[in-house]
Amino acid sequence: MKTIHYYFFGLIFLLTLSCAAPPPEHSYDIVLTNAMIYDGSGEKPYEGSVAITGKKIAAVGDIGTYEADTVIDVQGKAISPGFINMLSWAAYPLLEDGRSMSGIKQGVTLEVFGEGSSLGPASEYARENNEQIRWRTFGEALEYMVEQGVAPNVASFVGATTIRVHELGYEDRAPNAEELKRMQGLVRQAMEEGALGLGTSLIYAPAFYADTDELIALAKVAAEYDGKYISHLRSEGDSFIEAVQELLTISEEANIDAEIYHLKAAGRNNWQKLDQVLAMIDSVNADGQKVTANMYNYVAASTGLDATMPPWVQEGGTKEWIKRLRNPKIKAQVIEEMQYASKAWENFLVAAGDPDNILLVEFEEDSLKYLTGKTAGEISEMRGTEAAETIIDLVVQNGGDIGTVYFLMNEDNVKKQIQLPFMTFGSDARSIAAEGKNLESSTHPRTYGNFARLLGKYVREEKVIPLEEAIHKLTLLSAQKLKIEERGKLDSGYYADVVVFDPEIIADKATFENPHQYAVGVEHVFVNGTQVLNEGEHTGATPGMFVRGPGYQEDKEEAAVSSR
Secondary structure, rough: OOOHHHHHHHHHHOOOOOHOOOOOEEEEEEEEEEEEEOOOOOOOOOOEEEEEEEOOOEEEEOOOOEEEEEEOOOOOOEEEOEEEOOEEOHHHHHHHHOHHHHHOOOOEEEEEEEOOOOOOOOOOHHHHHOOOOOOHHHHHHHHHHHHEEOEEEEEEEHHHHHHHHHHOOOOOOOOOHHHHHHHHHHHHHHHOOOEEEEEEEEOOHHHHHOHHHHHHHHHHHHHHHOOEEEEEEOOOOOOHHHHHHHHHHHHHHOEOOOOOOOOOOOOHHHHHHHHHHHHHHHHHOOOOOOOEEEEEOEEEEEEEEEHOOOHHHHHOHHHHHHHHHHOHHHHHHHHHHHHOOOOOOOOOOHOOOOHHHEEEEEOOOOHHHOOOOOOOOHOOOOOOOOHHHHHHHHHHHHOOOOOEEEOOOOHHHHHHHOOOOOOOEEOOOOOOOOOOHHHOOOOOOHHHHHHHHHHHHHHHOOOOOOHHHHHHOHHHHHHHHHHHOOOOOOOOOOOOEEEEEOOOOOOOOOOOOOOOOOOOOOOEEEEOHHHEOOOEOOOOOEEOOEEOOOOOOOHHHHHHHOOO
């Protein structure tokens, strides 16, 4: 009987072993399960899981059996690559607060700087007058930012305005041969340190003072490193066609891919010009040039009151600008020029059509902050002065420029642009928290809502494009334009920049009346494999990296560091 008893229990033991689950095939750090996967390719979504190990994606789809340190059931929500902000003004805000709250809460995992201005190279004047600047070169600036700790990844074009100010200050003149050579050298250094290309912003002084030949000379250097020329055009209004032609000329002469920042036809009289511009772009692309564009998803632009005044009065920088405006004769001349459209410069007072289409949102002078949220028309009526004089007086009293929202665009054009196959998206705004000092000023709602607005209003509600196409444009297409590798797609070996969101809920909440409102619908965000947003709440993690462009030369950068 004892022998039978041992035999029986031995048999049970063997049967138990044979029925036990096989050991897991893989081990991961994080697994996101039960997901609807939008991989960034633009193809239809599919069900599956995303596995992360370290900073990279390890597997996507059916990942087999596994064990993981962290498993998150996303309950059928959408998973996509992190969104790329093609035009960000978050550089200095991120140095103050690296959380990137308004961006992260929309799923933005890469902020791209450089619309005309970049953190470096920093001139001696800039270093002496801005205590935030602790660097000299372009590369040092981005490295310093990452060392301070930022939640998103960061990348940048080198700003042509920054290069010009470095060598010429704020003078309205062309560089001589030696100065141009030094400017080209600064572009070369920035490209080797990781710049994505050359960025311009040509409606503003002193960028306005650069002629086409100067820009071609700088763009040729960026082209040597497979960089891109990206530009806020010299005009988006009355000289829109001519400004686009200038960009096409620069692209052709420098043999460089080009992109238009925040494509728009500004001002009612110019709305119909968009079709001609799109035909121009299609024509050169058919001939082998590569010209594309990005946009933000609003009918209102945002810049300063400087855009209502001729560039000549702004030569020399803010102090000289204010000094001139205090001169009665010069003031009278400026008022006269502000009344009329001009092919020579972009006049936003005329483009707005009505002073009530000019909303003032950011003052430096505390005594003027009570005017926040009022239009130039309302303030003119309060003061009993015409709009042009009111605007000049406000700039003088503020001691400098004033943040302004201009209602200039057409909703039909916005939808037409969203559908363009080459279109990507940028907020043209900071990434900030809806708290503290930020609440003392207003802002454009795109700061908090640009990307969520695309996915909520234009995808879910108005069905302008399908969700998989929108995600492709926000992710892989953007990365391909920037010529950065291993970003923008959910695929093995790519960096684990990952967003989990609810397609039925995601939406912008920020309005022009109350802009400091976070978007809703994004639940989880991972940057380089580290969770930055957990169930909608920031974790405090700052895993962001400096994402470098195609011309980066690590050996030269290390040599430069060792020589300092």
